Amino acid sequence: MSLAGKNVVFVGGLGFIGYEACKQIMTRDLASFFVFDILDKPEAVQALQEINPKTKVYYTKFDITSKDSIKSAIEDVVSKVQYIDVLINGAGILADPNVELTFNINLIGPINTTFAALPHMDKNQKGRGGVIVNIASVLGLEPCPPAAVYCASKFGVMGFSRSLGHPYYFEHTGVAVVTFCPGLTDTPLKNNIGSKYTFDYSKEIGEKLNSSKTQKPEVCGAHLAQVAELQDNGGIYISNQGTLTKVTPSVYWEPTY
Numbered sequence: 083m084s085l086a087g088k089n090v091v092f093v094g095g096l097g098f099i100g101y102e103a104c105k106q107i108m109t110r111d112l113a114s115f116f117v118f119d120i121l122d123k124p125e126a127v128q129a130l131q132e133i134n135p136k137t138k139v140y141y142t143k144f145d146i147t148s149k150d151s152i153k154s155a156i157e158d159v160v161s162k163v164q165y166i167d168v169l170i171n172g173a174g175i176l177a178d179p180n181v182e183l184t185f186n187i188n189l190i191g192p193i194n195t196t197f198a199a200l201p202h203m204d205k206n207q208k209g210r211g212g213v214i215v216n217i218a219s220v221l222g223l224e225p226c227p228p229a230a231v232y233c234a235s236k237f238g239v240m241g242f243s244r245s246l247g248h249p250y251y252f253e254h255t256g257v258a259v260v261t262f263c264p265g266l267t268d269t270p271l272k273n274n275i276g277s278k279y280t281f282d283y284s285k286e287i288g289e290k291l292n293s294s295k296t297q298k299p300e301v302c303g304a305h306l307a308q309v310a311e312l313q314d315n316g317g318i319y320i321s322n323q324g325t326l327t328k329v330t331p332s333v334y335w336e337p338t339y
């Protein structure tokens with residue numbers, strides 16, 4: 083699906099990966115672009131607008147842990163442009179000692195945002211179809227001993243996103259649901275990592291992970307924009323070390339009818 087003429091909402095669009103993706107997305111001649119973030123960076127928003135004056139850029143200060151913030155931000159989009167065509171759920175933190183905050187930002191927030199936006203995307207409700215891209219992680223696919231809580235939250239994103247990506251839902255809604263999994267990427271998410279591990283004694287295995295090879299956020303952001311355009315319902319994509327790869331998940335169990 084071309085993003086041209088679409089109304090796009092990007093949650094966490096002022097983060098490192100998010101902002102690089104936003105810059106790419108702004109080259110696609112959207113109708114409108116809504117950037118939601120708890121960060122307030124007017125110059126960054128202005129710089130996005132300057133990439134393409136034909137696309138109207140809106141910034142909304144947004145706290146994904148607050149249902150009121152989600153509701154009013156989505157209502158604002160709908161009051162301005164009626165439809166949401168693309169939703170990208172990209173907010174995230176790494177802060178294992180704070181279990182509730184990790185789950186509220188990484189998992190519960192994206193679920194609530196999806197539920198608030200979906201009626202305005204669903205072709206059988208008030209929308210015209212589209213795509214939702216959920217940013218999980220390679221740590222939504224594989225365990226991560228030094229960041230067990232983060233990892234659990236991203237496994238949650240994976241379960242939610244893959245469940246919504248079932249063809250049954252797509253036939254009803256016309257909304258493709260896609261999961262995007264960055265590998266280790268050079269962003270501040272991993273700064274002060276020592277205070278972000280699961281246990282104090284996770285430090286040794288954590289440092290090993292933290293010193294492993296990363297990719298640049300520019301590459302990851304470009305992959306994210308590409309994945310949003312594919313509209314590949316149920317698709318899971320890894321962006322790792324500069325390469326974008328589609329994942330074929332293993333099936334360990336299926337219901338018996």
Ligand SMILES: NC(=O)c1ccc[n+]([C@@H]2O[C@H](COP(=O)([O-])OP(=O)(O)OC[C@H]3O[C@@H](n4cnc5c(N)ncnc54)[C@H](O)[C@@H]3O)[C@@H](O)[C@H]2O)c1
Nearest residue numbers: 094096097098099120145146173174219264266267269271
């Ligand atoms: N950097 C990596 O190695 C890596 C790897 C895999 C997945 N990811 C995921 O990619 C996404 C982007 O991460 P990043 O590395 O660019 O980090 P980042 O910290 O630069 O971006 C995270 C964004 O989430 C926003 N955010 C945090 N709390 C929020 C809240 N309460 N409400 C609204 N927005 C909030 C931040 O303001 C920021 O814009 C995250 O979901 C992260 O988990 C990152």
